[in-house]
Amino acid sequence: MTLVVVTGAGGFVGAHLVHALKSSQPTVRVRGVDVRPPAYGPSEADEFVHADLREPDRCAAALAGADQVFALAANMGGIGWTHAAPAEILRDNLLISVNTVEACRRAAVGTVVYTSSACVYPNSLQRRPDSAPLREDPVFPADPDMEYGWEKLTTEILCGTFRRTYDMDIKIARLHAVYGPLGAYSGLRAKSLSMLCGKVAAVPGRSGEIEVWGDGTQTRSYCYIDDCVTGLLRLARSTVDQPVNIGSEERISIADLVGRIAAIAGKEIVPRYRPDKPVGPLGRVSDNALCRHLLGWQPATSLDDGLRRTYGWIAEHLASARTGEEAQR
Structure with missing residues (x-):
């Protein structure tokens, strides 16, 4: 083999x-x-x-x-x-x-x-x-x-x-x-999208505030x-x-990303922006022209679909972790 x-x-x-x-x-x-x-x-x-x-x-x-x-x-x-x-x-x-x-x-x-x-x-x-x-x-x-x-x-x-x-x-x-399920969503090793999903999922109830690094204007493609x-x-x-x-060619600002995650979660989220924190490049988006030409490849998953799957996994994993902690008390 x-x-x-x-x-x-x-x-x-x-x-x-x-x-x-x-x-x-x-x-x-x-x-x-x-x-x-x-x-x-x-x-x-x-x-x-x-x-x-x-x-x-x-x-x-x-x-x-x-x-x-x-x-x-x-x-x-x-x-x-x-x-x-x-x-x-x-x-x-x-x-x-x-x-x-x-x-x-x-x-x-x-x-x-x-x-x-x-x-x-x-x-x-x-x-x-x-x-x-x-x-x-x-x-x-x-x-x-x-x-x-x-x-x-x-x-x-x-x-x-x-x-x-x-x-x-x-x-x-x-x-x-x-990004996607099985990725880190807390701590220094977590990437931005999963980290934001984790913060929103951790908000108790249907409304709350989360910390967001930067001023929200920086853009990425996920x-x-x-x-x-x-x-x-x-x-x-x-x-x-x-x-x-x-990569993906679908550009989104961090502020809009927080809004989309909140909508998927069904929560009202107020971002508390931290411009004093590291943000990396202000705009990073993939150009897939060469990959389409050489490999015939481009992403098949929209950001909204991917976010729903990722947020769902993170929210479920957080809920399971809470249940386990409560059972040990």
């Missing part, structure tokens, strides 16, 4: 990717690799290897025998985490990425899919809420978003160099704000997890040898 290894299989995107591989490709054997297990249940992988990929030997052993590798492992989180731990993020992710690419080279892995990020794009292109959607080509002169973006861009260069030098089949997906996974699988099967965006 074909052996597919998913690094970062304990994380949000990794867990969904493992599920999709097992559901759609019964002839493959999936090995999940991560330093920790999935947060919301056991992994669906045929085998799950606990390994710290910052250690070269552990990384090589975890990838041994792989025919295909999805390299998702990273020390990552929301904007709170990227501001709280920049040195840790840069150090850990450089080690993970270099070890993974080198291990794939030594193991003669057939196909490698590396998940990069929209954080590689220059800050100069994202300074207004109405900034133009981000195409794949303008990444130089380099000015990525914080240390996380610098590491992602550096690894893109590493992948391109290994592709040319060693004739490796390495593909690069630049993910844009992926890609639902099922669409992201479909894009990654299609990229893996393709002959594409250049970075492609995997």
Whole structure:
């Protein structure tokens, strides 16, 4: 059987990717690799290897025998985490990425899919809420978003160099704000959409106030997890040898996002904006023209549909957690 290894299989995107591989490709054997297990249940992988990929030997052993590798492992989180731990993020992710690419080279892995990020794009292109959607080509002169973006861009260069030098089949997906069930919705590692869903769901009754970082005018485009996974699988099967965006072109301001979440929740929510908190780029939206052309891919899930599914999961999970806490009292 074909052996597919998913690094970062304990994380949000990794867990969904493992599920999709097992559901759609019964002839493959999936090995999940991560330093920790999935947060919301056991992994669906045929085998799950606990390994710290910052250690070269552990990384090589975890990838041994792989025919295909999805390299998702990273020390990552929301904007709170990227501001709280920049040195840790840069150090850990450089080690993970270099070890993974080198291990794939030594193991003669057939196909490698590396998940990069929209954080590689220059800050100069994202300074207004109405900034133009981000195409794949303008990444130089380099000015990525914080240390996380610098590491992602550096690894893109590493992948391109290994592709040319060693004739490796390495593909690069630049993910844009992926969200959905099973994602963190509280703490520094939570991303903005899930964090806001969690805050609204935690409001008791039908009205209340939540804290929102920034002034609400910053804009984003959010890609639902099922669409992201479909894009990654299609990229893996393709002959594409250049970075492609995997994101949504549906722009929304944070203020409007709060309003939509509140409407789905059936609550009256008053945002308490915090302009003193980190907000990241003021406008970040994916341009999917290249991905449509090369892969025939574009998101199939509207933001409203994705929000309903995500908010429903978060609200249910919060309610279950409360019930469990009450039962222990």
